[in-house]
Amino acid sequence: MxxxxxxxxxxxxxxxxxxxxxxxxxxxxxxxxxxxxxxxxxxxxxxxxxxxxxxxxxxxxxxxxxxxxxxxxxxxxxxxxxxxxxxxxxxxxxxxxxxxxxxxxxxxxxxxxxxxxxxxxxxxxxxxxxxxxxxxxxxxxxxxxxxxxxxxxxxxxxxxxxxTPLPSFEEIASSIQIFLTKYIGKLPRELEISSLVHATSGLTIEEIRTGCALAFHSAHQIDTQTLASHLLSYKISRFLAFNLNFIPSPNVPDFGGLDLLKDFIKKAKLDFSGQARDANIPLPKGVLLVGPPGTGKTLAANVSARELGFPLISIDTGAVAAGGATYLKRLLTRVEACAPVVLYFDEFDKLFAANSVTGEDNTNNKQILGTLLTWLQDKHSPVFVVATLNRLDALPPELTRVGRFDEIFYVGFPQAIERKEILTLHLARFDQRYCNGGNPLTSKEWRVILNKTVNCTGAELARMVEKAARCQFHQGREILIGLAELLEQREAMVPLYVRDTDRILAIENRARYFAQPSSSPDHSEYAPAITTFWGNSQNHSSSNFFD
Missing domain, CATH: 3.40.50 (Rossmann fold)
Structure with missing residues (x-):
């Protein structure tokens, strides 16, 4: 109301x-x-x-x-x-x-x-x-x-x-004109008020007043780009005060693998288009990403925002759990005012954690759940939600039913061809031989390192490459990373799967019947051969976790 x-x-x-x-x-x-x-x-x-x-x-x-x-x-x-x-x-x-x-x-x-x-x-x-x-x-x-x-x-x-609602586009435009006229007198004709409105969307009138004052006193020249930059910086700082991290244009590298998830994001981009509105296609709601830590869920959220061409706003779920439903409502109001935008919940299950003493859900969690359910079901703004978590069973079943999220993907350990893509992306950061399709390793060498990195996460693969590069840099050598350097770092690392096998297997088994695979089956030359109990080879059609 x-x-x-x-x-x-x-x-x-x-x-x-x-x-x-x-x-x-x-x-x-x-x-x-x-x-x-x-x-x-x-x-x-x-x-x-x-x-x-x-x-x-x-x-x-x-x-x-x-x-x-x-x-x-x-x-x-x-x-x-x-x-x-x-x-x-x-x-x-x-x-x-x-x-x-x-x-x-x-x-x-x-x-x-x-x-x-x-x-x-x-x-x-x-x-x-x-x-x-x-x-x-x-x-x-x-x-x-x-x-x-x-x-x-x-x-x-x-x-x-x-x-109290946040101001509309017209109200922001009128306020900016009033505030800036107070400082600089007659506004320059070339000043684009619409750009300044976009830079301040999601702020209250009083915050916009303060932002305009800071922009005027900080700017060396009065033009659209300079004022918009200062206003945007002020908005980012204000959002941080509410535990909202606003990223206007996520600048992240691509990631290897997860082709099915990438295809889903490309289709979601089409669903946000004007042609989709003309065809009465409903706005996408969002996606749940489930999987072990380090498998690339957070990176996927950032890349999703980049592919959609939207700003990214990440919410501190711990702060929401402490602040309650009213706090969440205010955050969602600010997020919707910035639309189109990608809203990112990391460790989504934190919002619904049971009481550490009694093991029961508390009233605060129930109110947060009710607020989220209503918002996800009824929202008509172009806000694409990406929520990541490790354990799907930690979520209330109401959040996983049809209509809350468009899809639930399991982001697991990368397959062989995906590990090759991930390693190549990171190797190209340090060793120019891997750039532009370069491939200094032979197929036999790739098979060796890929067999040694089974059940390694994307983060662990990146860490291997970074440590190999750092080691050569510290020795004053030219950074040329080959099979020997990768194997050395692999032997020095204890992967998450080895440290916590039971918990990882539990995560996989619980997601099996609820989530869609984020990657297609690996039919590449590097895919491990599937054999029967008797040692007979099979094709790769069942190599995917979900097959």
Whole structure:
């Protein structure tokens, strides 16, 4: 629900409404409530928070806004607690809009010496709700939260929650023009406002105001590219404050193997096109990548964003698990404002980890799950979700049913031909002989190293090549990496599969019946021969893990 519905709720007889807003928008929201409710109804606006411990009168005009001490004896004018504030509100014989800031935080906190204070505050709010419902005076209460704290469920069933939406394209364009005109006067005709809007999408009006000020004072010249660059840098830093890593254009190398996954991404790119919209093809939702650590899932997410031509936003799942559903909703709102974009959840199963003590799911996890399920099912924005995890069985079954993600891929250990591709890509970084299709190793040498690297991850193959190159560099030799250098590094390494065989096999077995293979069967000359128990050779048609 949006803040524009606040007056409608009051007219419908709802005496208390919860308003959730970012802290940087606090004054803006107060000004809006003052103008839309208090001024229109010709009643005062009072604000209470724990810092003051009493009510103060708020007034805003075109020049400034200010909090004034109250001279009315009927209202709480000294710091004597939240319960006294409610008593004064109910006994006050005047009218007004009464705002309580961050009341849910007081409910959530356990204050020493006040046993059961949370229950008392909840009961007080419920009592106030019903008493104001019968009151003939125009008393409207707003619970304004700026710290991502949700109302208790008992109050959510009674009190509706509104949120402050991020500005639209037109609102951002208008704000940027106003803010920049303040600093530079008449805007240059060649200034492309649309480019500046794209650079600031996902920010609030107050954040855009700050970004414009920083861009003006930091830029050596006023042109579109310079201003957009500074605004984008500011947005990246703001997103980091919310544990969002925004990468405008992922600059990552290609990866070897995973041909079926690559084909899926190419088709998803077509599904985002205008021709797909004309054909009523639904927007792609996203993909789940399951597999052991180090097999290239994170790299695949970055390459997916590069292939789609979208920015990449990665979310810190640990921060979401700690922040709860309200925090996640705000992050998703910012992500959707940046669309088209790839949204990346690493270690997706962290969001649903059971309590380490009891082993049971906690309420926070259930709320996060509900928020994600609703968003994935109902979203109509061009946001492509890539979520990676190690164990598919760690996810709630609701997330893996049809309609949440377009596909689930298993990203396992690379096959022989894929290991060759991965090794060649990394060898070409240090040894020019492997560039542009070069191949200094013979087929026999390739078979030797590929047989020695069975069940090695892509990360382990890359590490082998890097250590071989570093070793020659430290010796002051020209970097020429051959079979001997690769075998030396392979012998010095203990792969993950060897260290944790049981867990890796469990990951594979659990994914067998739910996930699609990310690679085609290996029919190359390097594929190992498949033999029966009696030693008879078979063809390679069953060499793939999923066959």
């Amino acid at each position: 949006q803040l524009s519905k606040l007056d409608l709720l009051f007219k419908a007889g709802t005496p208390i409404v919860n308003v959730s807003t970012p802290l940087c928008e606090r004054i803006t929201v107060l000004e809006l409530i003052y103008q839309e409710i208090a001024v229109n109804k010709n009643i005062p606006l009072y604000v209470w928070n724990a810092g003051w411990g009493c009510f103060k009168k708020f007034k805003a005009d075109s020049q400034n806004n200010q909090f004034y001490p109250i001279n009315l004896k009927e209202l709480q004018v000294i710091n004597d607690g939240i319960f006294a504030a409610f008593d004064c509100l109910l006994s006050y014989d005047g009218e007004g809009v009464f705002i309580f800031e961050n009341l849910p935080s007081l409910i959530k906190e356990t204050l020493p010496g006040y046993f059961g204070i949370s229950s008392r505050i909840i009961s007080q709010v419920i009592n106030t709700f019903y008493e104001l419902s019968k009151c003939e005076l125009a008393k409207y209460v707003v619970l304004m939260t700026t710290d991502n704290t949700e109302l208790p469920q008992s109050l959510c069933d009674l009190i509706p929650t509104l949120s």
